[in-house]
Amino acid sequence: MSDSTQAALSNLMHEQRHFDPPEELARHANVSADVYDEADRDPVAFWGKQAERLTWAEPFTDVLDWSNPPFAKWYVGGKLNAAYNCVDRHVEAGNGDRVAFHWVGEPEGDTRDLTYAELKDEVCRAANALVELGVQTGDRVAIYMPMIPETVVAMLACARIGAPHTVVFGGFSSQALVDRIQDCDARVVITADGGYRRGAPASLKPAVDEAVERCPDVRSVLVVRRTGQDVAWTEGRDVWWHDAVGGQSTEHTPEAFDSEHPLYVMYTSGTTGKPKGILHTTGGYLVGTSYTHWAVFDLKPETDVFWTAADIGWVTGHSYIVYGPLANGTTSVMYEGTPDTPHKGRWWEIISQYKVNILYCAPTAIRTFMKWGKEIPEKSDLSSLRLLGSVGEPINPEAWIWYREVIGGGHCPVVDTWWQTETGQLMISPLPGVTSSKPGSAMKALPGISAVVVDDVGKPVSKGEGGYLTLTQPWPAMLRTIWGDDQRYRDTYWSRFEGVYFAGDGAKLDEEGDIWLLGRVDDVMNVSGHRLSTTEIESALVSHPKVAEAAVVGAKDEDTGQAVCAFVILRESAGDGGQDIVEELRAHVAKEIGKIARPRQIMVVPELPKTRSGKIMRRLLKDVAEEREVGDVTTLADSTVMDLISENLKDSGSDED
Numbered sequence: 049m050s051d052s053t054q055a056a057l058s059n060l061m062h063e064q065r066h067f068d069p070p071e072e073l074a075r076h077a078n079v080s081a082d083v084y085d086e087a088d089r090d091p092v093a094f095w096g097k098q099a100e101r102l103t104w105a106e107p108f109t110d111v112l113d114w115s116n117p118p119f120a121k122w123y124v125g126g127k128l129n130a131a132y133n134c135v136d137r138h139v140e141a142g143n144g145d146r147v148a149f150h151w152v153g154e155p156e157g158d159t160r161d162l163t164y165a166e167l168k169d170e171v172c173r174a175a176n177a178l179v180e181l182g183v184q185t186g187d188r189v190a191i192y193m194p195m196i197p198e199t200v201v202a203m204l205a206c207a208r209i210g211a212p213h214t215v216v217f218g219g220f221s222s223q224a225l226v227d228r229i230q231d232c233d234a235r236v237v238i239t240a241d242g243g244y245r246r247g248a249p250a251s252l253k254p255a256v257d258e259a260v261e262r263c264p265d266v267r268s269v270l271v272v273r274r275t276g277q278d279v280a281w282t283e284g285r286d287v288w289w290h291d292a293v294g295g296q297s298t299e300h301t302p303e304a305f306d307s308e309h310p311l312y313v314m315y316t317s318g319t320t321g322k323p324k325g326i327l328h329t330t331g332g333y334l335v336g337t338s339y340t341h342w343a344v345f346d347l348k349p350e351t352d353v354f355w356t357a358a359d360i361g362w363v364t365g366h367s368y369i370v371y372g373p374l375a376n377g378t379t380s381v382m383y384e385g386t387p388d389t390p391h392k393g394r395w396w397e398i399i400s401q402y403k404v405n406i407l408y409c410a411p412t413a414i415r416t417f418m419k420w421g422k423e424i425p426e427k428s429d430l431s432s433l434r435l436l437g438s439v440g441e442p443i444n445p446e447a448w449i450w451y452r453e454v455i456g457g458g459h460c461p462v463v464d465t466w467w468q469t470e471t472g473q474l475m476i477s478p479l480p481g482v483t484s485s486k487p488g489s490a491m492k493a494l495p496g497i498s499a500v501v502v503d504d505v506g507k508p509v510s511k512g513e514g515g516y517l518t519l520t521q522p523w524p525a526m527l528r529t530i531w532g533d534d535q536r537y538r539d540t541y542w543s544r545f546e547g548v549y550f551a552g553d554g555a556k557l558d559e560e561g562d563i564w565l566l567g568r569v570d571d572v573m574n575v576s577g578h579r580l581s582t583t584e585i586e587s588a589l590v591s592h593p594k595v596a597e598a599a600v601v602g603a604k605d606e607d608t609g610q611a612v613c614a615f616v617i618l619r620e621s622a623g624d625g626g627q628d629i630v631e632e633l634r635a636h637v638a639k640e641i642g643k644i645a646r647p648r649q650i651m652v653v654p655e656l657p658k659t660r661s662g663k664i665m666r667r668l669l670k671d672v673a674e675e676r677e678v679g680d681v682t683t684l685a686d687s688t689v690m691d692l693i694s695e696n697l698k699d700s701g702s703d704e705d
C-alpha cells in the first residue's frame with residue numbers, strides 16, 4: 049500500500065467515525081447482542097444449533113469431526129437434500145405461492161416471476177431430464193450460462209440428484225471452460241445459445257462447441273434457448289433444454305445424501321497458473337450460508353425483497369443468490385444485464401419497481417455509480433431499502449459513505465462483508481442491529497468464527513497493528529479440499545502458519561480491535577471484486593508466439609480497485625511492437641482467460657527487474673504502473689534495469705492505452 053493511502057487510512061481509523069445500529073432495527077433484529085458470547089462459549093454447540101434451520105432426512109450424530117485437520121467433517125452422519133431444503137420444504141410449509149425470484153432480463157419488459165411452487169416443478173423436471181441423460185450421483189456437470197432462471201434450476205437439479213455442479217462464469221473463455229471441464233472431468237455441459245449484455249445478444253454456445261471439441265468425454269450438451277440466435281448443432285450430443293426438460297414429470301423424489309456429499313466445485317485463481325477447484329459439500333455449506341444470510345442481512349423472509357447484484361458464476365451468486373436465500377425461503381431479485389443498459393439508472397428502477405429492501409453488491413459498482421453522479425439514483429424511489437451490503441474487495445470510506453447517504457438515504461446500515469470462495473459463507477462483518485459500523489472496516493468475525501490477525505511468525509498482533517488474516521477454527525461452509533489435490537489444499541491454506549487457515553489477505557486492527565482488510569498479500573489481484581492471478585495472466589501472455597517474457601501486476605485503479613498491468617519483452621521476430629501488438633496481446637489474454645483478465649495496459653519493455661536468483665520484482669513494476677517513484681532497487685541483479693524501463697516507456701509513450 050502506498051504511504052499516502054496508509055496515511056489516509058490511519059486518519060480515518062483515528063477519527064473513529066462510526067455508526068450505531070438504528071434503534072428500530074435493534075429492536076426487531078433477528079439476532080441480539082448476546083449471540084457473540086453464546087458462540088464464544090461453545091462454537092461447536094453454536095453451529096450445532098444453527099443446523100436446526102435445515103430439514104434433515106437423518107439427524108447428525110456429531111456437529112464436527114476435526115480429528116484429521118485440515119480435513120473437516122461437519123454434521124457427521126446427517127443426511128439431507130440441498131434442493132429439498134431450498135425448494136420443496138417451503139412449498140410443503142404452504143409458501144408455494146411466494147415468489148422465489150423476480151427475474152429481470154436485460155431487454156426492458158423482459159421479466160419473469162418464479163414462485164417456489166413453480167421452481168419446484170422446474171427443478172424436478174430438470175432433475176428427471178438429467179437422470180434420463182445418464183447423469184448419476186457423483187457425476188460432475190458443468191454449467192456455462194447467462195443470468196437466467198434456468199441457471200438456478202440447473203444448479204438445483206444437479207444438487208437434487210447429487211451431481212456436483214461446476215458453474216463457469218459466462219464471461220470466461222472457451223479455454224477456461226476446457227480447463228475446468230477437464231480438471232473435474234465433467235461429462236455433461238448445460239449452456240444457452242446466449243444471453244443479453246449491453247443491449248445485444250451475446251453468444252455462449254460457440255465457446256462450448258469449441259471447448260467440447262477438446263473434451264471428448266463430454267457426451268451431452270443441454271442448451272437453453274434464451275436469445276433465439278442461430279447455433280451450430282451436433283446431433284447426438286446437443287439437446288435443447290425445452291425438449292429434454294419440458295416434457296418431464298414434475299414429480300421427483302429427492303434422495304437424502306450424506307452431509308459431506310460434494311455439492312459443487314468452484315474454480316478460483318491462486319498464485320500459480322492453474323485455477324483451484326474449491327470443493328464445497330452439502331450440510332455445512334447450507335448451514336453456513338443460510339445462517340449468515342439470515343443474520344447479517346437481518347432477513348425477514350415473509351416480507352423482504354433481497355437483491356444480490358452479482359453473477360451466479362461467482363461464489364457470491366452461489367451462496368447469496370442461490371443457496372443461502374433459497375434455504376431461507378427468500379424472495380430475491382435476479383438481474384441479467386449490465387447496470388447501464390439501457391440507461392445508467394437501471395438498478396434504481398429495478399429497486400423501486402420491486403421495492404427491494406436489501407441490496408448486496410461490490411464496491412466497484414458503488415464507485416461507478418458515484419462517478420455517474422447522485423442525480424441518477426435520485427430519480428428513483430429508493431425508500432424501500434433498509435439495509436446495504438458490500439462484498440468482494442476493500443471498500444474505500446468515501447464509497448461507503450456515499451452508499452449509505454445517497455443510496456441508503458442516510459438511514460440504512462451498511463454491512464461490509466469479508467469472505468472468499470474458499471470460506472463459502474460470510475466470515476467478517478458487522479451484524480446490523482447489534483454491531484456498530486465504521487466506513488471502511490469489516491469490523492469483526494461473525495459469531496462462531498474466529499479471525500485472528502497475526503505477524504510474520506504467526507503471533508497475534510496487538511490493537512493498532514497490522515499483519516496477516518488467519519482463521520483459527522473450522523467453520524461449517526469451509527472448503528473441504530481442492531478438487532483432486534489434497535496436498536495443494538494443505539500447502540496453500542494450512543502451511544503458512546501451522547494449523548490455522550491462511551486467507552492470503554493483509555489486515556490491520558484499529559485501536560478498538562476492529563478489523564480493516566488491506567488486500568491480498570500474494571500474487572493475486574482483485575479487479576472489480578474478481579480474483580485474478582498474476583501468474584495465470586503471465587502464462588497467457590507468454591503463450592503468444594511474439595512474447596518472450598511477461599510480468600503482470602495489479603495497479604491501483606479508481607474504478608475497478610485494481611487493474612491488470614502487464615510488462616512484456618517481445619521476441620526479436622516480433623519487431624519493435626507498437627500499438628498493434630498491444631491490442632493483439634490484450635485480445636489474446638481475453639481469448640485465453642476471459643475479458644475480465646484483459647490488461648488495462650501493456651508496456652513493451654527491453655528488460656524486467658529481477659533479483660540475483662531470477663525472481664521478478666513486481667513491487668518495482670507496481671511503482672511504475674502506479675506512476676510512483678521507483679522504490680529500493682539494491683537487490684536487483686542489474687540496478688540499471690529500472691532506468692532502462694523508464695526511458696523506454698517515455699520513448700514509446702505506450703502508457704496512454
Ligand code: WT7
Nearest residue numbers: 364439440441442464465466467468469565579
Ligand atoms: C478475496 C476473495 C467473497 C466473494 C467475492 C470474492 C477480497 C472479499 C472483501 C471485503 C476486503 C474483500 C479478499 C479475499 N475480499 N471481500 N469485504 N473487504 N476484501 O471472492 O474471488 O474468492 O475473493 O476478495 O482479498 O481474499 P473471491
